[in-house]
Amino acid sequence: MEKIEKATKEVLVDIVKLAQKRGMKGSNGGWKDFLAVYDKNGVSLSDPARRSEEALIGFLKTFTNADDLKFFEKVLENHESLEHIKKKSDKLSPEQELVYKTIGHPQYTLTYTFPVHEEGWLVTKSRKKNKATRSNTMIAVDCEMVLCEDGTEALVRVCVVDRDLQVKLDELVKPEKVVTDYRTHITGVAAKDLEKVTCSLQDVQISMMKLLSRGTILVGHSLNNDLQALKIEHTRIIDTSLIFKFWSGSNFRRPSLNDLCKSVLKYELRKEGAPHDCLEDARAAMKLALAKIQGVDDNAIPLTQNEVPEADTMKLLCHRIPIGIPGEKLLEIIPGDFTVELKPNKKAGGDRYTALAVFKSKQEADDAFEGLVGDLAKDSSGRPQKLIYFKLDSGVAGSIYVRKMVQDGDKVQVVSNKRPSEDEMPTQPKKLKTEETLKNLTENELPSRLNTDEKPESKESVQCNSCDGYMREIESLKKKLSEREQEISMLHKIIVSQVRKQSDL
Known part of the structure; x- marks a missing residue:
């Protein structure tokens, strides 16, 4: 102390x-x-x-x-x-410069401080006066993890390549805990793939410690996640998510591995929605480190935007929810009309969990976020979030974090509703639903929709007038709905404010 x-x-x-x-x-x-x-x-x-x-x-x-x-x-x-x-003033090799650039990054301390005092962790030896600290030998690693029953993650596959992209280690790993989600759509690993696997985390640690001896530099993308999975602390590292200049305004943004591959290496690492290839990801990280060593121009890298599905803009992520607060109670905490979607990844030793509040539109999600009373901050990726305090009708009080799924500058993927050009227009245009509805009206029903003081019009004229009437009615209903939603939102803000005041007393 x-x-x-x-x-x-x-x-x-x-x-x-x-x-x-x-x-x-x-x-x-x-x-x-x-x-x-x-x-x-x-x-x-x-x-x-x-x-x-x-x-x-x-x-x-x-x-x-x-x-x-x-x-x-x-x-x-x-x-x-x-x-x-x-x-340090000694002349450094390009490899060593990238090591120092990584561990000198403002994000380093917050992401690379591990609980090495806990059981199962290994720390590679660091001898400052040893020639090994001047070694330029590099290997790159990538890991895939599964979600376990207790809410923690476990290593399921590890791949290591050398500077020449040759495989040094490629192993499937048997998790020691019960797995609840293999995340096959991401990891590419299913339960059946592990039926005959005997390799354990401890076996992988032994192999990694041999590879990291004599001052070997370890390369990876967001390498802190891989080291966390391996339960190994190693200080001679190059993190490709930290060594390139990707900034958005005044906020640092970690680029994705695929974005870097497209910008720096000029190839697409994987198609959207495809599972990760652990081996290719390790090779990509090594290629990026080598490109940086060879002097790729950072200023030539575009500030790519994260492509976010439109559906994500309609959601708010609620995390660090106390396990004793059921998901439906979020309806008392967050303003607006939404459904609750629970997520399986429970954090903080299993006493907290995560859920999504799914709204009908981006505007509703944004209004709900604005209506929350709490400390506004940003997560490590730059997405806005608030720490809010609540007190339920039952008297139970606590706090949760509510975060937007997108950040400023993200590119939203939307389905194009662009009107086709005349050349693209079909020769037989599609009929409006209202027109098909009118076709079902009988001849006796049509006059009843007209003003009795006016002369009957042709069927085509009646259809046009009726369509206009329907559209006006729809617009009127939309306006009323919008006004009602604003009233509800204001009421929620007042309620949350009062609850906050009560909790401060």
Whole structure:
């Protein structure tokens, strides 16, 4: 704890953010719980960066659990390593420059601080004075994971290639826990593929430790996920999601592996909806690292937009929902008319889960998000999210995160409704549904729809007038519906505001 008191504010902010991310709790609970006691008038100001060093240290001092303290020490070690890198003046090879660019990235500490004190983790040895630290040997890895019954993920396949793209390791792995979702549409692995597999995570770790000896540099895309699955910490890494210049405004955005392949390597890694090819993904990461070493121009890379299905714009992701709060209770927490779609991936040791609030349109989803009272922030990918507090009719209170499925600048995939040109128009135009409906009207019914003071018109004229009438009626109903939705939205905002005030009392 003495080191924490001497740490800079930047380091303290990172530690608190990581504690929030992992759901860690001290003697006064989590960060928000601490603020409620520390400063009752400023609970809404939850951004650690906007709090004083005194407040940050005060929160960290509430932790006494040995594992929690070891984790904090690990964050401090990572920052010390970064300071060492900043001061290093030796001439570096292109490979070493990419290593330092990765671990010097602002996102590094938040994504590469692992719970190495937990059982099953391995740490590769790092000898600063050893010639191995100047090694330029590189291997690339990619892993596929499945979802287990307890909400955690388990390694199911690992592939490693060398600098020449030759296979060094390609293994299917038998998960130690009960699997609830093989994610075959992503992993390409089904239950039947593992029937005769005997390779375990420990077997893979032994193979990886041999490959990573003598200062070998490990390459991968969003490599932190692979290391988490392998339960291995290795500091000489190149993360291809961090070494290229992909920015959107002032926000850093991690590009997808496929986007980088299209932009840098000029080929499409996989078709939309196709499962991942673990081996090809490892090769793609190595190709990208080699392209960077050879001096590809970052400024020539377009700022590609994420292509998001239109259906996703109609959804809000609700995560870190307490397991004791049923999905249907989200209807009391979030304003608007929506259906709840539960997701299988439970987090934080199984005491939290995730769900989707599915609306009828993007506008309804946006209005509901705007109507939520909470701290607005952005996730690691730049998508807006809010931490909101709730109190149900039953008296149960708590908090959840609600996040948009898209971020500013995302490209929405929509079905084209463009009117065809005259050349594209069919020779026999399609008939309106209203016209077909009118055909079913009898001759006696048609005059009844006319003004009795007017002369009967031709059947064609009646059809046109009736169509116009139907359209006017539809527009009128749409307007009334929109007004009613606005009224409901306003009522929800008032209710949420009152609930928030009650919970602050």
